[in-house]
Amino acid sequence: MKTSRCSLAALLIALVSVAGCSERGNASRKNAESPPAAASAPRTDEWLGKWTGPEGTFLELAGGHGRYEVTVQNLDGPRKFEGRYVDGGIAFERDGTPEIIRATTGAETGMKWLADKKHCLTVRKGEGYCRD
Template sequence: MNSTHQILMTSAVLLLAAAGCSERAAQAPPPPSPATNPPITSAESATDRWVGKWSGPEGTFLQLAGGNGQYEVTIQNLDGPRTFKGTAAGDRLEFERDGVRESVRASNGAETGMKWLSEKSDCLTVKAGEGYCRD
């Protein structure tokens, strides 16, 4: 076998091997991106960790009951307690109050916009000026 024939045969084998590898790589699912968080199932919803009582200033509080994406939201303000049905929506909990769609999100005390809570670190905020924290 001469060297030209040997080079051609080696090249052909390498091309076939490379084509087979790239075909398999195209069929395999891509690995998960490290920047992409895996989807949260309702059984492990981030909002399930919020169940319980969260305190606000002057006797106000937010209390969450339930789980798996379905909640009872009780908000005590200066007018008394009111209860709403809430639903998990990703990293938020949504509910309707007085015809307005509200959402509860995790925050720190400074993000609540309330000076009484500014030093706290484990809080929930409905909107600026309406927040609740755990001690």
């Protein structure tokens, strides 16, 4: 009787140990598959809002979490595009040409009107928008 109780106790301990390891394995796998909620919003979400350029031009970003509505106001008027997070920037297509919005300084925009600015976004050299 004593032996069967010991065997039963040993079996229960073994089962609890295996179950505990299995749960830890699943938790580790879940953490590797899905990042914490705070990490899921890309840095580009900080760019939401309006960015101004010279002569009444602007860039406005709405949305978030990797999906954006990009509005570009140039001398011909505003145009809207669908954007998405790509490699630290926001990609969109304009007139069949792929574009990527990147964080830059005013000098990096290539525009003399923005050269002294610090916090800017550039679509391409000569097309930039700033907040400061």
